[in-house]
Amino acid sequence: xxxxxxxxxKIVLFGSQRTPKYHIVLRNIKKCLEKLDLDLEIEEVxxxxxxxxxxxxxxxxxxxxxxxxxxxxxxxxxxVDELAEVLAGLTKRREEGE
Amino acid sequence: MSGRRKTRRPNSLLxxxxxxxxxxEGEAAEERLTDxxxxxxxxxxxxxxxxxxxxxxxxxxxxxxxxxxxxSLEYLYRxxxxxGEPGLYVTFEETMQSLLRNGKNFGWDLVGxxxxxxxxxxxxxxxxxxxxxxxxxxxxxxxxxxYVTLETAVSELGIKxxxxxxxxxxxxxxxxxxxxxxxxxxxxSMLRRNGCTSLFVTETGNDPNRITRFGxxxxxxxxxxVLYWEAENDKRSRYIEVFKMRGTAHYAGRRRISITxxxxxxxx
Numbered sequence: 001x002x003x004x005x006x007x008x009x010k011i012v013l014f015g016s017q018r019t020p021k022y023h024i025v026l027r028n029i030k031k032c033l034e035k036l037d038l039d040l041e042i043e044e045v046x047x048x049x050x051x052x053x054x055x056x057x058x059x060x061x062x063x064x065x066x067x068x069x070x071x072x073x074x075x076x077x078x079x080v081d082e083l084a085e086v087l088a089g090l091t092k093r094r095e096e097g098e
Numbered sequence: 099m100s101g102r103r104k105t106r107r108p109n110s111l112l113x114x115x116x117x118x119x120x121x122x123e124g125e126a127a128e129e130r131l132t133d134x135x136x137x138x139x140x141x142x143x144x145x146x147x148x149x150x151x152x153x154x155x156x157x158x159x160x161x162x163x164x165x166x167x168x169x170s171l172e173y174l175y176r177x178x179x180x181x182g183e184p185g186l187y188v189t190f191e192e193t194m195q196s197l198l199r200n201g202k203n204f205g206w207d208l209v210g211x212x213x214x215x216x217x218x219x220x221x222x223x224x225x226x227x228x229x230x231x232x233x234x235x236x237x238x239x240x241x242x243x244x245y246v247t248l249e250t251a252v253s254e255l256g257i258k259x260x261x262x263x264x265x266x267x268x269x270x271x272x273x274x275x276x277x278x279x280x281x282x283x284x285x286x287s288m289l290r291r292n293g294c295t296s297l298f299v300t301e302t303g304n305d306p307n308r309i310t311r312f313g314x315x316x317x318x319x320x321x322x323x324v325l326y327w328e329a330e331n332d333k334r335s336r337y338i339e340v341f342k343m344r345g346t347a348h349y350a351g352r353r354r355i356s357i358t359x360x361x362x363x364x365x366x
Contacts, residue, residue: 016242047243051250054243058224061272062242075272076235086233 009069009090010041014053015062017046024077025063032083036091135183135259135295138176139169141364145340145349154344155286155296155318159310160325165336165357166299167192168200169325170261172361173297175206177259178216185259186218186251188244190267194221204361215255220247236274241281248285252292260289263299265318266311275314282318309341320344326352338364 011029015022026044033040045053047062057066065074072086134149143149150156160166174185189197197219201208211217222244251257262285268278282298289296298318301311309316309324316322321343327336337352354365 014243021238047246051246054247055220055222058222059243060222060241060268061239061244063239064243070231072231072233074233074235076238078233078235082233 009067010043012043012045012057012066012068014045014047014057014059014064014066016048017044018048019062021063021077025065025074028078028080028083029065031080032087035080035084036087038087038090040087040090135177136181137173138180139172139362139364141353141355141366142338142362145338145353145364146343146346147348150295151320151345152295153290153293154320155289155298156343157310157315157319157322158297158299158325159302159315159322161302161327164302164325164327165355165362166325167197167263168204168357169323169362170263170297170299171197171201171208172204172206174217174259174261175201175208175211175361178211179206182216183258184216184218184256185261186220186248186255186257187261187263188220188222188248189263190222191264193223194219204359206361218251218255218257220251234272236272236277239272239277241268241278241285245281245285245288249288249292252289252294258294260294260296261299262296264301265298265315266300269312269314275312279314279318286318316342321346325355 013025013029029042047054053059061075063077065078067086070086070089133152134147135152136143136149158166158169171187174187177183177185187197198208208217248260265282269275272278298315300315302309302324309322322341324339324341325336327334336355336357338355339352340348356363356365
């Protein structure tokens with residue numbers, strides 16, 4: 001059964017949609033959610049289109065991926081396994097009834 | 099028989115070189131080459147033929163307490179208030195509140211300049227205080243977040259003076275000197291294309307033979323200004339030295355400086 005994670009948890013990806021790395025990270029996020037059977041909102045922020053978000057969210061580097069609620073930030077291109085290691089915590093929290 | 103193909107238009111390279119050289123002919127072009135950005139800091143511009151070369155990047159280095167941030171803030175304050183050049187201060191270490199407080203101590207109305215859009219402070223300190231648990235792949239990132247902030251400010255607010263304080267934090271935070279150096283070079287080129295005269299602040303390392311902490315910052319810049327804060331008997335004194343400044347006949351050696359009620363003064 002898919003674990004639906006709503007409310008305070010979401011993934012925010014900052015980058016430029018024109019760069020290959022952005023799409024690699026997005027692909028890895030989707031693969032990871034599928035692997036963990038998690039349904040989690042993904043917000044895509046193209047800093048070229050929304051430059052104010054760099055300052056507002058304190059993003060100097062791209063790609064940057066925030067896991068809101070877990071207070072976790074990935075800089076660069078994380079692998080599916082690296083993402084799964086962190087996101088697995090959400091499945092656990094769900095099971096514990098948070 | 100040589101395997102190298104014969105160039106179809108042997109003179110095309112020469113034509114291109116001539117075309118490029120033409121861009122520097124004439125009075126207006128000549129003026130552009132020697133155009134200066136006065137810092138407005140008392141006694142400093144006299145050391146460097148009237149100011150920094152417009153559109154170039156300079157390193158300001160020194161130990162903690164030497165006055166690097168005050169020098170940089172005053173450069174923007176004088177630029178905005180006296181020379182009508184809007185400035186952007188990007189801070190990675192000292193908060194906006196602290197910068198405004200420092201300015202107030204010198205009687206500089208920084209808040210007023212911000213209201214008039216002549217000064218902008220981009221406070222990135224939240225990024226460098228470790229708010230997040232962090233996973234970093236040092237091989238696969240760039241400084242696009244910083245780049246778009248600068249590019250937007252330059253194009254939308256007509257920024258002409260930029261300070262990044264301190265760039266050494268970037269080298270510490272993202273442990274890949276090659277990537278940071280490459281990215282700062284890209285940023286420096288963008289600022290140059292847009293006619294911004296910029297200061298990149300960094301610390302002096304413990305090695306007395308090094309003028310910057312990582313020994314690479316100086317290669318990003320057209321010039322290096324070093325500030326000193328030295329113990330002499332029972333007190334400390336401040337000095338300034340124009341260590342390197344391409345295209346400028348500058349005073350070689352250190353000059354004493356003082357930080358007075360309204361900013362920095364070079365003492366003669």
